[in-house]
Amino acid sequence: MSEAPILMLDKVRKNFGGLAVVEDLSFSVRRNVCTGLIGPNGAGKTTVFNLITGVYPIDAGRILLDGADITRVPSRRRIHHGIARNFQNIRLMPHLSAIENVMVGQHCRNSGLFGNLQPVTLSPRNRWREEARAALVEAGLEDYARGAVRGLPYGVQKRIELVRALMAKPRLLLLDEPAAGLNSAETAALRELLARLCRQRGITLLVVEHDMHFVGALCDEVVVLNFGRKIAEGRPEAMRENALVKEAYFGLDSGQGQVCYAN
Amino acid sequence: MQIETSSHKPSEMTAEASLEIHDLHVRYGRVHALRGISLNVAPGEVVAVLGANGAGKSSLLKALIGLQPTAGGRVRYGGADITDWPPSRRIRSGLVLVPEGRRIVTGLTVHENLQMGAFARADRRAVSAEIDAIFHRFPNLAARRNHAAGVLSGGEQQMLAIGRGLLAAPRLMMLDEPSLGLSPRLTGEVFALLRDLHRERGLSLLLVEQNTHQALALADRAYVLELGRVVVEGAPDQLRADPLLHDAYLGSTERRRNAAS
Numbered sequence: 001m002s003e004a005p006i007l008m009l010d011k012v013r014k015n016f017g018g019l020a021v022v023e024d025l026s027f028s029v030r031r032n033v034c035t036g037l038i039g040p041n042g043a044g045k046t047t048v049f050n051l052i053t054g055v056y057p058i059d060a061g062r063i064l065l066d067g068a069d070i071t072r073v074p075s076r077r078r079i080h081h082g083i084a085r086n087f088q089n090i091r092l093m094p095h096l097s098a099i100e101n102v103m104v105g106q107h108c109r110n111s112g113l114f115g116n117l118q119p120v121t122l123s124p125r126n127r128w129r130e131e132a133r134a135a136l137v138e139a140g141l142e143d144y145a146r147g148a149v150r151g152l153p154y155g156v157q158k159r160i161e162l163v164r165a166l167m168a169k170p171r172l173l174l175l176d177e178p179a180a181g182l183n184s185a186e187t188a189a190l191r192e193l194l195a196r197l198c199r200q201r202g203i204t205l206l207v208v209e210h211d212m213h214f215v216g217a218l219c220d221e222v223v224v225l226n227f228g229r230k231i232a233e234g235r236p237e238a239m240r241e242n243a244l245v246k247e248a249y250f251g252l253d254s255g256q257g258q259v260c261y262a263n
Numbered sequence: 264m265q266i267e268t269s270s271h272k273p274s275e276m277t278a279e280a281s282l283e284i285h286d287l288h289v290r291y292g293r294v295h296a297l298r299g300i301s302l303n304v305a306p307g308e309v310v311a312v313l314g315a316n317g318a319g320k321s322s323l324l325k326a327l328i329g330l331q332p333t334a335g336g337r338v339r340y341g342g343a344d345i346t347d348w349p350p351s352r353r354i355r356s357g358l359v360l361v362p363e364g365r366r367i368v369t370g371l372t373v374h375e376n377l378q379m380g381a382f383a384r385a386d387r388r389a390v391s392a393e394i395d396a397i398f399h400r401f402p403n404l405a406a407r408r409n410h411a412a413g414v415l416s417g418g419e420q421q422m423l424a425i426g427r428g429l430l431a432a433p434r435l436m437m438l439d440e441p442s443l444g445l446s447p448r449l450t451g452e453v454f455a456l457l458r459d460l461h462r463e464r465g466l467s468l469l470l471v472e473q474n475t476h477q478a479l480a481l482a483d484r485a486y487v488l489e490l491g492r493v494v495v496e497g498a499p500d501q502l503r504a505d506p507l508l509h510d511a512y513l514g515s516t517e518r519r520r521n522a523a524s
Contacts (some may be wrong), residue, residue: 041418
């Protein structure tokens with residue numbers, strides 16, 4: 001018996017009104033196995049992230065983190081269990097600088113009154129601020145550290161959100177379309193950054209992404225959703241050959257190879 | 264599938280509307296985001312704008328629709344100098360932007376969002392036929408026509424944003440990363456839609472896109488921006504053959520095509 005998976009969804013169901021958006025969904029993410037979550041638009045991928053992070057309560061089933069049942073843990077507490085995420089539709093505070101936004105992510109590592117005050121101190125040599133700055137530098141974002149994030153390019157804001165999520169020192173990081181809005185050189189740099197983070201800090205990634213080249217290069221396992229159900233799982237290269245996945249996700253029309261793999 | 268051609272005649276249109284941009288500058292405080300951009304889009308032409316994050320692509324489109332004040336240079340469209348026109352007047356003349364990041368109104372229904380795209384039009388009957396055509400093209404939207412747009416998935420929101428842009432009866436449609444957040448299949452469908460619109464209506468397109476392969480497959484010409492300047496301009500074949508561009512924008516696309524074969 002190997003160790004418990006870092007994340008396990010067990011027969012999870014979620015309805016919006018009368019509509020079942022996630023149904024009887026079970027899958028596991030093994031520790032240090034970067035896992036992709038793919039599927040057509042509207043398949044329920046972002047909803048699954050919202051269930052794992054507790055944004056929505058689930059209607060049936062269980063969610064286990066390292067073997068512990070977190071189904072009833074409120075959303076705001078789940079970050080203390082080591083789950084962090086970014087958002088498909090960016091949710092930064094537009095009037096704050098990149099450094100300040102990243103420092104928001106440090107908040108969960110402090111407790112008590114003094115801890116709460118620590119990150120907001122204005123001292124320029126504050127260690128929290130230094131940590132935030134260093135993380136932005138590591139992500140190649142030093143040029144964007146100071147000004148308000150409002151108006152920064154989409155692909156830059158996307159990476160600032162990633163850095164903010166890292167500040168929580170998560171063991172499980174959920175990334176919703178991290179490569180969206182990046183060109184191929186920027187996507188390659190992001191992939192190297194993520195691979196390095198996983199290797200050096202032992203972070204396990206669950207990634208929603210449509211760039212299948214990115215998924216193939218980063219992920220060891222892929223779970224495929226369609227209409228809120230799992231239709232396939234396995235190695236990325238096996239998913240490319242899977243008939244169900246081809247039809248639902250890649251499309252079968254002419255020139256499919258180019259449609260599939262061009263980002 | 265054909266999106267029906269609108270019969271209405273915008274008041275400030277000329278039949279052959281070309282876009283000419285001369286020495287355009289945009290500043291954000293001390294940041295000089297566009298440093299003298301000159302480019303043009305001929306009637307019926309598809310032009311792609313490529314470049315890294317921060318190169319100025321979105322600033323260019325915002326300046327062209329009138330949302331971003333310019334700090335120098337002129338923009339001419341359909342024979343008129345539109346540099347100082349408000350966005351609403353530009354839209355009435357057929358210049359329409361599908362913005363980056365969807366920007367739909369989440370509290371309105373899908374149907375209401377589409378109607379909003381036609382705010383400047385008087386031909387109600389044509390508008391409702393075009394809305395039906397968009398629902399036919401994007402069945403996911405039709406299934407949720409009376410749902411709040413906020414419940415749509417990211418990809419569906421992108422389809423809605425494109426549909427809303429079409430309802431404004433564009434002659435030149437500017438799209439800021441239309442494939443953002445779309446599955447490979449939907450990306451293919453969106454580019455097929457753009458190709459159809461171009462062929463059937465003679466719609467001109469100015470396309471900002473990170474999906475270089477798809478953008479160059481559709482474009483007649485492309486410009487590459489770096490740090491607010493045009494560094495290369497040419498036909499797709501010329502750009503594909505440029506070794507510098509190949510590394511930055513096309514490298515992994517080539518590998519993907521090989522992986523697919």
